[in-house]
Amino acid sequence: MKRVFALIAVAALAAGCGGGQTATPEPTAGGGSPQKVTLEWWHLSTSDPLKSVYENRAKEFQAKYPHVTIKMTVLENEAYKSKVTTLTQSGKAPDLFATWGGGVLKQQIDAGLVKDISGDVAPVLGTFTKAALAAYQFDGKTYALPTDIGMVGFWYNKKLFEQAGITEPPATWSAYLDAVKKLKAAGTTPIALAGKEKWPGHYYWAYLAMRIAGLPALQQAGVDHDFTKPEFVQAGQQLKALVDLQPFQKGFLGASYSTPDGQAATVSNGKAAMELMGQWAPNVQNDAGKGLKDDLGFFPFPAVDGGKGTVADAFGGGGGMAVGADAPAEAIELAKFLTEIGNHTKAVAENAVLPVLKGEESAVKDANLKVVADSLANATGFQLFLDQAYPPAVGAEVNDSVAELIAGTKTPEQVAADITEVAKSE
Amino acid sequence: MTILTRRPEAATLPAHARPTRGRRRGWVTIILFVLPALVLFLLLVVAPILVAIYASGFKWNGFGGMPTQFIGFDNFTRLFESEIFLTDLWHLAVLVVLCVVIQLPLALGIALLLHQRIRGRAIYRLVFFAPYVLSEVITGVLFSLILSPESGLANRALSVVGLESAWLSEPDTVLMSLFLVMTWKYFGFHMMIYLAGRQNIPNELLEAAKIDGAAGWKVFRFVTLPLLGPTIRISVFLSVIYTIQLFDLVWILTEGGPAHASETLAVTMFDVGFGRAQVGYASAISVVMFVLSLIFALGYQRFVMRRDMEGATTAMGDNR
Numbered sequence: 016m017k018r019v020f021a022l023i024a025v026a027a028l029a030a031g032c033g034g035g036q037t038a039t040p041e042p043t044a045g046g047g048s049p050q051k052v053t054l055e056w057w058h059l060s061t062s063d064p065l066k067s068v069y070e071n072r073a074k075e076f077q078a079k080y081p082h083v084t085i086k087m088t089v090l091e092n093e094a095y096k097s098k099v100t101t102l103t104q105s106g107k108a109p110d111l112f113a114t115w116g117g118g119v120l121k122q123q124i125d126a127g128l129v130k131d132i133s134g135d136v137a138p139v140l141g142t143f144t145k146a147a148l149a150a151y152q153f154d155g156k157t158y159a160l161p162t163d164i165g166m167v168g169f170w171y172n173k174k175l176f177e178q179a180g181i182t183e184p185p186a187t188w189s190a191y192l193d194a195v196k197k198l199k200a201a202g203t204t205p206i207a208l209a210g211k212e213k214w215p216g217h218y219y220w221a222y223l224a225m226r227i228a229g230l231p232a233l234q235q236a237g238v239d240h241d242f243t244k245p246e247f248v249q250a251g252q253q254l255k256a257l258v259d260l261q262p263f264q265k266g267f268l269g270a271s272y273s274t275p276d277g278q279a280a281t282v283s284n285g286k287a288a289m290e291l292m293g294q295w296a297p298n299v300q301n302d303a304g305k306g307l308k309d310d311l312g313f314f315p316f317p318a319v320d321g322g323k324g325t326v327a328d329a330f331g332g333g334g335g336m337a338v339g340a341d342a343p344a345e346a347i348e349l350a351k352f353l354t355e356i357g358n359h360t361k362a363v364a365e366n367a368v369l370p371v372l373k374g375e376e377s378a379v380k381d382a383n384l385k386v387v388a389d390s391l392a393n394a395t396g397f398q399l400f401l402d403q404a405y406p407p408a409v410g411a412e413v414n415d416s417v418a419e420l421i422a423g424t425k426t427p428e429q430v431a432a433d434i435t436e437v438a439k440s441e
Numbered sequence: 442m443t444i445l446t447r448r449p450e451a452a453t454l455p456a457h458a459r460p461t462r463g464r465r466r467g468w469v470t471i472i473l474f475v476l477p478a479l480v481l482f483l484l485l486v487v488a489p490i491l492v493a494i495y496a497s498g499f500k501w502n503g504f505g506g507m508p509t510q511f512i513g514f515d516n517f518t519r520l521f522e523s524e525i526f527l528t529d530l531w532h533l534a535v536l537v538v539l540c541v542v543i544q545l546p547l548a549l550g551i552a553l554l555l556h557q558r559i560r561g562r563a564i565y566r567l568v569f570f571a572p573y574v575l576s577e578v579i580t581g582v583l584f585s586l587i588l589s590p591e592s593g594l595a596n597r598a599l600s601v602v603g604l605e606s607a608w609l610s611e612p613d614t615v616l617m618s619l620f621l622v623m624t625w626k627y628f629g630f631h632m633m634i635y636l637a638g639r640q641n642i643p644n645e646l647l648e649a650a651k652i653d654g655a656a657g658w659k660v661f662r663f664v665t666l667p668l669l670g671p672t673i674r675i676s677v678f679l680s681v682i683y684t685i686q687l688f689d690l691v692w693i694l695t696e697g698g699p700a701h702a703s704e705t706l707a708v709t710m711f712d713v714g715f716g717r718a719q720v721g722y723a724s725a726i727s728v729v730m731f732v733l734s735l736i737f738a739l740g741y742q743r744f745v746m747r748r749d750m751e752g753a754t755t756a757m758g759d760n761r
Contacts, residue, residue, distance in 0.1 A: 126504030266590025268699035269610030
């Protein structure tokens, strides 16, 4: 009995002390050949196919450059964000790390943690599409190479829509609210939402703000820090109108995104009719649940009647790989290696990512991802995720306030006022 | 061994009668032994406290060297006006009261039961203590599965009698659910403390009480309980300090949600510091937590644990 006890204690202890390593390359003398280099590579692709794609690329890169050892740290979204923040605040950065660009990357650049790679990537810069690069360029300098670009939209279960008598995906917000009512009447949970994680909820508010106030207004608010304009309040009111229909799954306020009972799994197992999510949704659905296969469909966030934005304005983001300020030159090589046309097209063909290079569109095989890629190619405007586009405190306040609106503890006016207050104090 | 036997008489003499040379050598030894621990303590405990106090006066995002933008007490005024901070304090008060009124009496009751000669009591002791050995993160993951509203074990079992709960997913029930998990994890620890305390009470006293005509409850009320006093006082102390710093369990279970309904001071501090990159403000929260713990610890030791502590200090003086 004592031994069992000790075993439990050891297991618990081991579980308690995970992580904590820092990114220090170990340059050891290596005779005539190039010095041995260890690359710390952090990314957040925890589910296949991208997870295996990156593992394969790492192996190939090490085979090509035998003096390089790649150490990968792979963490899920929220854990990744906090671990990167913890590390960067201690004045270090991984050699190569996944980034969404925008305000968070800007803050890291201002702190001198990210390498300006403009010179090194100048020869390949022309191969990328403009939209894909936008989030990683500041003042004409490039700080990361994009690996993925996509947009948020509704991923829905065609069969459940049909059963509720909805013949085609709603194109306007009022039609959308009707569809939610019809689904409810048919006994189906209309929407799955990960309330615990906050960021999936902010998509609704951001899209409504884009549709009602228009893209320029949203971008202006990022500059003049004023989110109290009536259009932003209306966005909150429309979201409240949706929440009042009680469209979400049971216990959604405590639900996570990718856990076995989370948002993705709920849709994947046919227990809810749709979710508002980015281009990675099908992969996470397949990972977390049974998967919808041919029943899965995609439609863009509907337009709001009388709003200034159009249905063709896209909201989303992708991912890029940034290089730490003290990283060895091999880190830049690895970033280039991942995004060279041969390798990246392979990843696109595996439905792991969407095209970021010119002329890759034909490699998209999956029908739904093709819709996403095409909508993106024809988008009239593009807005990066608000919790990445704005400085961290403002982004977090957007997520937090919208979560409270959805939980019913804040009014649309309070949401607008609270975001403004934080934005002004930054 | 040789050192011990060379001056056998010194060890037997009372402190004041020992030769001064020996005493001085004793001090050198003490300092040498204490030094490594002292350096570590200064470096890992005192220095961070000072840095946090310093940083709490600045508006600082934590990046790039030392903070520069001094704003005086603004972080603290902002904190005391913040609704989230006030609800954090309210949650702290609720959890402390629940711990003292429900969790600790439960632990005491079970400890007294397991002190009786009952069949398989060693197994019960082990089973009740086992949750304490699990790490907080494992406990959190375990209970987020058990308390999952749709597919969780708790609701499946309770649906038989129609008593399902929203557990962690509703603002009204989340704090109670959190307390439930805390109790599951920690009552075994307090039970062990009480059990040890109970075993130190000589049976003669209880027998004497019985001979004097005291029945079950009265024996407990007037003999067992007072003699367990020091043990209970230390267990309340540990429980309150733990609750002030509560973080891991809450973070895994709810991240402070829904809508801040289970947020604690430490969760707010983490969210502000690492989620929002407002390290100056987060330092202010940590300073408040520190002061809160300090005031409680000193006040409690001064007024509640006074008699218990007196014993300890005089004993130390004698043995030196």
